[in-house]
Amino acid sequence: MKWTNVKLIFTREVRDQLRDRRTLFTIAILPLFLYPLLGMLVFQVMQFTREYPVRIWIVGSEHLPQQPRLIEGTQFSAGLFNYPKDNELLEVVLADPDSDAAGSEERHLEAKRAVQSADFDAVIIFPPSFSEQLERFRKQLGDSRLPIQNEAVGEIPNPRIIYDQTRDESRVAKERLATVLHNWRENVGREYLKQNNISEIVAKPFVAEETDVASEEQRRAAVWSKLLPFVILIWALTGAFYPAIDLCAGEKERGTLETLLSSPARRGEIVWGKLLTIMLFSSATALLNLVSMSVTATLMMGQLEQLEQTFPELPMGLPPLVSLVWLVVALIPVSALFSALSLALATFARSAKEGQYYLMPLLLVTMPLIVLPVLPSVQLELGTSLIPVTGLMLLLKSLMESDYQLALVHVVPVIGMTSICCLFAIRWAIDQFNNESVLFRESERVEPGVWLRHLVRNRGETPSISAALLCATFLLILRFFANFQFSTPESWSDLATVTVISQIAFFAAPALIMAFILTRNPRATLLFRVPHWLTLPAAFLLAVLMHPTAMTISAQLQELYPAPEQLQVMVQKLIEDAPNIWALLFVLALTPAICEEFAFRGFILSGLRHLGHPSWAILLTSLLFGVAHGIIQQSIAASIVGCVIGYLAVQSGSILTCILFHLTHNSLAILSQILMEDFLAFLPAAKWAVQSIEGGYSYSWSFVTASLALAVLILVWFSRLPHQLYAEEKLQEAIDNQTVRAVAK
Amino acid sequence: MVLNLFTRQFGHCSPISSVMIEVRELTKTYSDLRRGQFVAVDGISFHAQPGEIFGLLGPNGAGKTTVLRVLSTILCPTAGRVRVNGFDVLTQPDLVRYQIGFVSANTAVYDRMTAWELVEYFGRLYGVETNTLRERMENLFCKLQMDEIRDLLGAKMSTGMKQKVSIARALIHDPPVVIFDEATSGLDVLVARALLDTIGELREQGKCVIFSTHIMREVERLCDRIAIMYRGHILSEGTLHELLESHQQSDFEELFFRLISEHDQQHAAAGIST
Numbered sequence A: 001m002k003w004t005n006v007k008l009i010f011t012r013e014v015r016d017q018l019r020d021r022r023t024l025f026t027i028a029i030l031p032l033f034l035y036p037l038l039g040m041l042v043f044q045v046m047q048f049t050r051e052y053p054v055r056i057w058i059v060g061s062e063h064l065p066q067q068p069r070l071i072e073g074t075q076f077s078a079g080l081f082n083y084p085k086d087n088e089l090l091e092v093v094l095a096d097p098d099s100d101a102a103g104s105e106e107r108h109l110e111a112k113r114a115v116q117s118a119d120f121d122a123v124i125i126f127p128p129s130f131s132e133q134l135e136r137f138r139k140q141l142g143d144s145r146l147p148i149q150n151e152a153v154g155e156i157p158n159p160r161i162i163y164d165q166t167r168d169e170s171r172v173a174k175e176r177l178a179t180v181l182h183n184w185r186e187n188v189g190r191e192y193l194k195q196n197n198i199s200e201i202v203a204k205p206f207v208a209e210e211t212d213v214a215s216e217e218q219r220r221a222a223v224w225s226k227l228l229p230f231v232i233l234i235w236a237l238t239g240a241f242y243p244a245i246d247l248c249a250g251e252k253e254r255g256t257l258e259t260l261l262s263s264p265a266r267r268g269e270i271v272w273g274k275l276l277t278i279m280l281f282s283s284a285t286a287l288l289n290l291v292s293m294s295v296t297a298t299l300m301m302g303q304l305e306q307l308e309q310t311f312p313e314l315p316m317g318l319p320p321l322v323s324l325v326w327l328v329v330a331l332i333p334v335s336a337l338f339s340a341l342s343l344a345l346a347t348f349a350r351s352a353k354e355g356q357y358y359l360m361p362l363l364l365v366t367m368p369l370i371v372l373p374v375l376p377s378v379q380l381e382l383g384t385s386l387i388p389v390t391g392l393m394l395l396l397k398s399l400m401e402s403d404y405q406l407a408l409v410h411v412v413p414v415i416g417m418t419s420i421c422c423l424f425a426i427r428w429a430i431d432q433f434n435n436e437s438v439l440f441r442e443s444e445r446v447e448p449g450v451w452l453r454h455l456v457r458n459r460g461e462t463p464s465i466s467a468a469l470l471c472a473t474f475l476l477i478l479r480f481f482a483n484f485q486f487s488t489p490e491s492w493s494d495l496a497t498v499t500v501i502s503q504i505a506f507f508a509a510p511a512l513i514m515a516f517i518l519t520r521n522p523r524a525t526l527l528f529r530v531p532h533w534l535t536l537p538a539a540f541l542l543a544v545l546m547h548p549t550a551m552t553i554s555a556q557l558q559e560l561y562p563a564p565e566q567l568q569v570m571v572q573k574l575i576e577d578a579p580n581i582w583a584l585l586f587v588l589a590l591t592p593a594i595c596e597e598f599a600f601r602g603f604i605l606s607g608l609r610h611l612g613h614p615s616w617a618i619l620l621t622s623l624l625f626g627v628a629h630g631i632i633q634q635s636i637a638a639s640i641v642g643c644v645i646g647y648l649a650v651q652s653g654s655i656l657t658c659i660l661f662h663l664t665h666n667s668l669a670i671l672s673q674i675l676m677e678d679f680l681a682f683l684p685a686a687k688w689a690v691q692s693i694e695g696g697y698s699y700s701w702s703f704v705t706a707s708l709a710l711a712v713l714i715l716v717w718f719s720r721l722p723h724q725l726y727a728e729e730k731l732q733e734a735i736d737n738q739t740v741r742a743v744a745k
Numbered sequence B: 001m002v003l004n005l006f007t008r009q010f011g012h013c014s015p016i017s018s019v020m021i022e023v024r025e026l027t028k029t030y031s032d033l034r035r036g037q038f039v040a041v042d043g044i045s046f047h048a049q050p051g052e053i054f055g056l057l058g059p060n061g062a063g064k065t066t067v068l069r070v071l072s073t074i075l076c077p078t079a080g081r082v083r084v085n086g087f088d089v090l091t092q093p094d095l096v097r098y099q100i101g102f103v104s105a106n107t108a109v110y111d112r113m114t115a116w117e118l119v120e121y122f123g124r125l126y127g128v129e130t131n132t133l134r135e136r137m138e139n140l141f142c143k144l145q146m147d148e149i150r151d152l153l154g155a156k157m158s159t160g161m162k163q164k165v166s167i168a169r170a171l172i173h174d175p176p177v178v179i180f181d182e183a184t185s186g187l188d189v190l191v192a193r194a195l196l197d198t199i200g201e202l203r204e205q206g207k208c209v210i211f212s213t214h215i216m217r218e219v220e221r222l223c224d225r226i227a228i229m230y231r232g233h234i235l236s237e238g239t240l241h242e243l244l245e246s247h248q249q250s251d252f253e254e255l256f257f258r259l260i261s262e263h264d265q266q267h268a269a270a271g272i273s274t
């Protein structure tokens, strides 16, 4: 890789984009106007609710009591408003007193009609006996010798407000009426108390006082730390996607791709140059949006002071400077990830138009990851930190809230996961650039039938990459639905049946069937070969030596993510029910070892090796292997073990080695659980290596380190084995070596 | 820079400098949903020397573009061996790209770049020294009469102007091999003629030129040796004189049709017999 070329391509692409009016519009003009416009809109709405005069019809005002007064003249009493100015915004019309005492039904209908026809925004009806009943109640209160009996007083009939929920004016009118009425009711109550010489305090003997330990700045940070990462993310994605389409699909469409490909720039250099360009535009878009938003917010802050009076608990003000700094820092990994993803998708697209269609699926995949961290119960922890976008957002949130300790612990997993995702996406994009069928794809009609026939008819010796991914997706989907199908096992025989059936049906069978349909050489695909005989004892020994490390890792994971106690106890009981150790080993060690190996190291790894990079194939297979385990404690451990088995598969070329390792690994985990106590009793000298602890045992660090070191030696031995490479892998090696060899020549 | 040094070294003291391009048993298949594995080029062999114009003549769909794309490392050969100036296209694509300039109907110019910027950009990608680059650009722009379009954006150029820019782009690193794929398509008679003259000059400079077309007149006028391609096969190869001689024809066009119909007949016969 020559960075001068990357730089050249980068500068060219940036200049190219800047000369494009559409790009400039989305990254510069749009945010500049968007927020002021949005702000104005919000303002208008607020103004509307605050300032809009509404018409109110009061029916039955003659039934109101004299004191305290609700209405004075043709207006509500001045003292009933929170803001005196509001009185002017209520235009009150009093209905004529109904002389002939028309039925209340009729008045009701009349009022409804008035609201429906928008003659009035709201109507309030006071029922005929309203003041009389109030008066009677007051008298009763005054006569303190009698106990108050509601039945004696009779019910005080309720006034009724009639409004139309779907009309903004009507809703506003109702809100204002309700406020006035509420204040008036308080006045009525206070009046009663006064008459009876009771202090007003009776109504509110005490008020709970509140102390918020968060400083004003912290509260501001908390609000912004939810909102701003979201904004940044959305814009980083948008800002990455459109330039990516133009840079890749657009280049194909305009026919300049072939020009570039025949130039000495390597595919990797082209991808990096384009990636950096996209990153630049992605972060620029996000930054400009941030700036525009802050400026708009600052300008509006003065106006918003009124709002502050209404919602005093909502901290108003700009985000603290530190959180802004963190936002800008976080922008780098965010835009890198989104740029790499968009780039890979855009390379796949045939034309700019096709590229546009991919935005929706991309959003559908990323949206849940973006929304997840905003949910109240989602916290930063090891599990969430390993979810691609979510982890990054949670980390950013804790940084913005100055929770540095939490952030520091999770920086490594978050950045690690983000980097892995970026590298995968970049690798994918580079592979697209190397893939002739992607670069020179003709428009094909979409016909699943033709495609399937093509898969079968043109199948190779081993599965293609897409066949491997198809298989993996299929297995994961099967597994996902199976989780709902099988009820939790209740006895050992249940557990055994479910395990064996699901292993065969969801791993072994699909892999075998696909190997026979989608490849011409199922034996080679499933690595059905006799390995070098020494690899078998070596694999066994390796599994034994790795056992302490594996146990230590799962103990650590168990501590981080304790499995529900109930589940543990239940599984323990089921296992104790097992007729004998052999049955246990058969169901929980041998069956998974065979079935999972055929699926993962057999079909999927064989297909993914067409990528041309064995390490990528191993890593990807292991990740899929981990995901297939479903529960997070197992997933992480399985991914790690998967890497080791994948390496054995590549180096030994035989499934037998893999099965043996897997079998030994699983068996040791089970046996150590059951037999460790007896073992320690039998051989107390082993205490330096193993200690019994509550609910199990643990290996000493020195023992773990020593065994791991020996395991590494065995892996080194494996690396020296002669092994077969795929044609793609040989070619990649040759290409990577070409400069070196040219010198040697 | 390092690579550049090699180019210079190998350009002159390569042990097989008498053969600049060597294609042996080249096969290229496309995997196509409908047609299955479609063989676009079927085991062809040819070679070309420095100072020679090698013509690939064939009707539409013969596989010319495919061969030239393999030569310029845009596609990988399915089978066979292709070497350019001693470098293998499959295992040493980077080094091969320094040896060739590729002009094709499919190598467009950038819309939002001026002629000058575009040529400069590719010169830099090839790692040409700044001073040398300037000198060569001035020369090329003068020779190809491109001075008035120097600051014109690609989007505003006519087909002929774009073609000139492409040629300048392909020659900027002074490659020993220049490949033209349907270079005259879409050009008017005057511009096409000027282009053919330019190609003739390249031969004078000792470059190896590969020229593909379906226009017989161009081949007759220009090419030292000719391969007639049809349906992925080379039907016949040699100098114009040799071709006419060996098939006892006086007219090149007649020869062309004869070869093609013979091939079709053979195929039809083979198709029936199997």
Ligand SMILES: Nc1ncnc2c1ncn2[C@@H]1O[C@H](COP(=O)(O)OP(=O)(O)OP(=O)(O)O)[C@@H](O)[C@H]1O
Pocket: A440, A441, A442, B030, B031, B032, B038, B040, B058, B059, B060, B061, B062, B063, B064, B065, B066, B067, B182, B214
């Ligand atoms: N990407 C592709 N996928 C499938 N088939 C292809 C692809 N590109 C070319 N072909 C097929 O390969 C054959 C040779 O095509 P090619 O472009 O090399 O011909 P050509 O001689 O350059 O023709 P023309 O004179 O029309 O340019 C054609 O039949 C074409 O349909």
Ligand SMILES: [Mg+2]
Pocket: B064, B065, B066, B181, B182
């Ligand atoms: Mg062509």
